[in-house]
Amino acid sequence: MAQLDERKLDPALALASLDDTAPREPHRQFALKHGDCFAVADAYGDIRGAGDGFFRDDTRVLSEFRLTVGGRPTSLLGASLSQDNVLFTTNLTNLPIENLEGREVPQGAVHIERVRLLWENRLYERVTISNYSQQDSTIALSLHFAADFRDMFEVRGSTRAKRGTVHEAETSTGSVVLRYEGLDKLVRVSVISFSHSADNLSAGRADFRLAVPKRGRQIFYIEAGPDVAGQPSRQRFRAAAARARFGMRAKRRHGATIHSSGRVFNDWVGRARADVALLTTELETGPYPYAGIPWFSTAFGRDGVISALQMLWLNPGLARGVLAFLAQHQATETSPFSDSQPGKIMHETRKGEMAALLELPFGRYYGGVDTTPLYIHLACAYANRTGDMAFMDTLWPSLCAAADWIEEASRLTGFLTYQRAADTGLANQGWKDSFDSVFHADGRIPKGPIALVEVQGYVFAAFKGLAELASRRGETEKAGHWAERAEAMRIAVERHFWIEDLGFYALALDGDGNPCIVRTSNAGHLLYVGLPEAGRAERVADQLLAAPFHSGWGLRTVADDAIFFNPMSYHNGSIWPHDTAICGAGLARYGVRDDLVRLMSGTFESAVHFNMRLPELFCGFTRAPGEAPIAYPVACLPQAWSAGSVFMLMQACLGLEIDGWNGEIHVDRPRLPIGIDNLTIRHLGVGANAVDLTFQRVGDRVGAFLASRDEGKVPLIVRT
Template sequence: MSVTPLDERKLDPAVALAALDETAPREPHRLFALKHGDCFAVADAYGDIRGIGDGFFRDDTRVLSEFRLTLGGRSTSLLGASLSQDNVLFTTNLTNLPIESAGGRDIPQGGIHIERVRLIWQDRLFERITLSNYSQEHSTVLLSLQFAADFRDMFEVRGSARTKRGVTHAAETGDNSVLLRYEGLDKLVRSSVLAFSETPDQLLENRADFYIAITKRSRRTLYVEVGAQAEAPPGRERFRAAAARARFSMRAKRRHGATVHSSGRVFNDWIQRARADVALLTTELSTGPYPYAGIPWFSTAFGRDGVISALQMLWLNPGLARGVLAFLAQHQATESSPFSDAQPGKILHETRKGEMAALSELPFGRYYGGVDTTPLYIHLAAAYAERTGDMDFIDRLWGSLTAAAGWMEEASRATGFVTYQRAAVSGLANQGWKDSYDSIFHADGRIARGPIALVEVQGYVFAAYCGLATLAKRRGDDEAASRWERKAGKMCARVEAQFWQSDLGTYALAIDGEGQPCKVRTSNAGHLLYVGLPTPERARMVADQLLSASFHSGWGIRTLADDAIFFNPMSYHNGSIWPHDTAICTAGLARYGIRDSVVRLMSGTFEAAVHFNMRLPELFCGFTRAPGEAPIAYPVACLPQAWSAGSTFMFMQACLGVEIDGGRGLIKVTRPRLPIGIDNLVIRHLDVGNVPVDLSFQRVGDRVVAYLDDQHEGQVPLVVRT
């Protein structure tokens, strides 16, 4: 690898890097993410890490903040980059810009092909760099890898300033490796070891230089590993073994639950990518699988995101819900803490492992400032029981569920609604899913002051009480069931009386601390349809609003009507489109029988996914769709994002009209529809009362018929309502 012919002279690496062309074209600007466990990496299409929001992260700390490849002292030219279908391997194909060989001979652009293949396995980044010489000359070229590790906490990377940091130690270089270390203020030493399969010709504290001799029509390969400690030297066998294990692990995760296959090839690509993204973000914890929220900013366990992702996947993979419920029960608050916004019975909002969380510089080590997570947790438990019939698990959760119900009762004692107001200035000002500082406001632009009752949260509380009543009946506690039924009824009546705005034809966004409604038209009201709170008449009026041009952009439902004072299609929460939000509203439309609009919304979302390379981002801009134009990306959206990937399957369930009663072992299908352009679709290995079945849908004229495979016909009842 490092042999240099005697007739060629070495370039000065310092001079070569000084000549690095920083303005070289870098299209496309899209980032690529890899993840395993509590490690993830984000890099650009070149495979480079530049330290601007990207990097290699372990336990909420950036352990590699720069990793850039140059050839002949120059950036490379991008040919193409992609992720493998299973999200395990990132591959980029590059070629050289015009450079000089180490002997001074000109190498024209396109003479050398560079392939970088990368994966993460067990807290370690593996990379294979292959150079192939397609020029007509034998050449020795300078390949340089520039690297750094700033060991910044995730919140520092996101922009939080710190007055003091720990100690960064001088780099320690060996023959084939370099050790980078940082001792944090929490006294924890964090390290990165970069190891190479070949001895660099020059190894500095921030750069490794290799003079690679490649004859024409030949190739040379360098292996690099980045981990917390030194292991065996990198090489072909270690790379192949890590890749094989990572792919086997991913296959095992993707096997969980039922699979979906349709007659549409491109539609199938979307389904497979969404399934792969859910699998990528799902981390195996001691309590079971848990879908981390999204990369890069939220690659950790979030309560709200985990519950909604589990609800989206529940009909296909109830094991994910079980893992989420078990984890959240284990981390339920048992005491009050203003700093972490904890109260007994409250369910976790977020957990972090970085230095700033450990030092309590921020409250997010274990933070409970989410007003909606607790009722959603109860709702998920009830939905899980309905889907599986697994009352043994519910019995084990029962103490946690009643404690969560106790928190809801206490939180609504003053006003009859579950409200929020942060207990410490370090916490989140807004604690629903729209948690931007300006997302909860009055029609005249005044920011609402707490304590605030959000409309969708009251819907979740209504659903939680309904679910508790059903579970109590199944446990034989009729008295508790009646009490929770009464609470659900009272909540429904209060919402209808105080949130409904006749002049708007929809529900208010919130009620502020002075009892005044925020008379703003938002997508939040669509979540009430999802839980079934409104009367059919009012549900239809809300649906008409959501499907109007003020909300429906053609790609999805905007979070805010386009006539609102704070409407901005480029904002985070005030006019953008969130796929999970659109999916929840769509599921609500399906619940009230508005089936044709469900198909329309799913179609628009699928077409948006096609423009985003089959991967729905966390959110995108809410501009109105125009012929021939693509949806506009939101520049710093997480990608992948669990509840965006999971929305694919919530749309599909709403479209097909599938419900599964695991306790009674039957499938219900109500007025099924197939997505536009799809003539047949099959769900394979769908567990119904521990019996795996294949459920098929076929377009016949203007109808869609549903049927079970011959093997299980009659074994699992299928009830179809047309």
């Protein structure tokens, strides 16, 4: 049985005991993805076997992939991803070396370009060696490789008592076959092949003698995949690149697009849209945004729902895909090992060896207390956005089963609580799922079952939305019942979670009903669903925007006076862009617009420092003049709900809602981001129509108007 603890929930802790050469700058690593495979490498294009690698179906099929020239590492000139996230390119040069004729080649005389892409479970790489010296040279180039076939959870720090069998490598002049037979009897294979015959090829290294004339170049190709598919070549590389780019363009065309007067702002929006597209995988049920690379490149319930909510106003098709997948995988039986109960919505699914052998419960795991009400909330929001009652009809049995589970799970206390059913599961089952993320003011870890404040807000939103849907379906009895449940939850939260002396909501109630009197960003999620009465919402908003929470870059997860506050922690003082965005949307709901604009500005400036890509999280240190935000060591990058944060914040600033039932666009007191004078949303779908909606700054006000051939078919209702 694998040894698991909550260290796996904080990859920084899990990797602390690994190779000291592990990459420590997530924003200087580069990720590619296609389907259920992804690759993470450093700026050199090298894989070194710590948290990086080439992964397929939750197994690392390349744990080393390094290039040396003349027996030495290369020197980095620069690295980048293409705007569409399809191609990774790094530019390198040589350190001082000797060529194979025995002559010195000075540093900077040889240029090495590595271009890489993924397509259909295969890694393609083109290596171009250019000789800028004044002499012909035969240059030694070596590729160092290995495949440890470790399960993702092993890479994250879990230990296993026993592993499968690693077979002896099979080599030929043009390829090497690495093979592992797991304890699950599945044979996993990694084949590395070359366009040139290697002068020397072993189980872990391929050496090439490349004759490069002065002012000339040599190009060769490498592929790594599950089988031998043909000799790598220019034609194969170009064909894979063309198919990959076409596929990515097709994904990015879904939904509306955004263009503003700010060039750098547009770069952020474009990168975020490309990251959502990169992480979105086409499943049988439709598109699904995988959570993040490297640790969470799979379907997560909570992450998928929140990412879909962020993108809903632009691309409701993503929400439809998420809902269809989660409905298909809804629990139908009770299992303590997987934390499942009939009606509950999945938290996580995995395909690796450890999941298949039930060494851990994450093959299909249901230990997320918030996923089920969030699933219902997304369904109701999708219905309001699209008016798609036909899809709601197909989803209705699943929604009713999810509501039944919530009611049954809340029966004893009136609140939706969690307590893991088996020691292999997660101790904390909200979005902050570290072992120490829920605590009392004095540092005591509360005993379960635990009722998180934001989860009760999600339940309120779920029942309220279901009541409205049931009413539209003519099911008046259910509508009345769920409306009563929503109101009962609202009253209960106000009564039991509000701490008057603090002017804030408690983080949670423990198993004895005692509040965890800690100020956390969880309370901002209550604003997002509209539960608090106006006076209390104003007090919460004022505190979220004050220095203990607001670092200048975003909102900390915990106020800086909390006993466990640590700006370098995973959940207790760091900044999660999706959390900031949800809180920001909550502020907008209660009319806090100008401060929201400043919050979005800080988020944008953070993205600029992270090369236009917001990581999963970053450290919660207070912003200081001239300094950049500080990266969290091993945050996922890209992360779907971080990329989607810009769209949730933007919708909140614009005050934009689409009424799918009546085919109307509503704009309430719009604001534009700082430095943006106009912004256009193109091909915004409203029912069967598509319109272009423009926001224009006029003095100290912002106006909105439609400009398209369908503008007369879609009413625009603006409140300024």
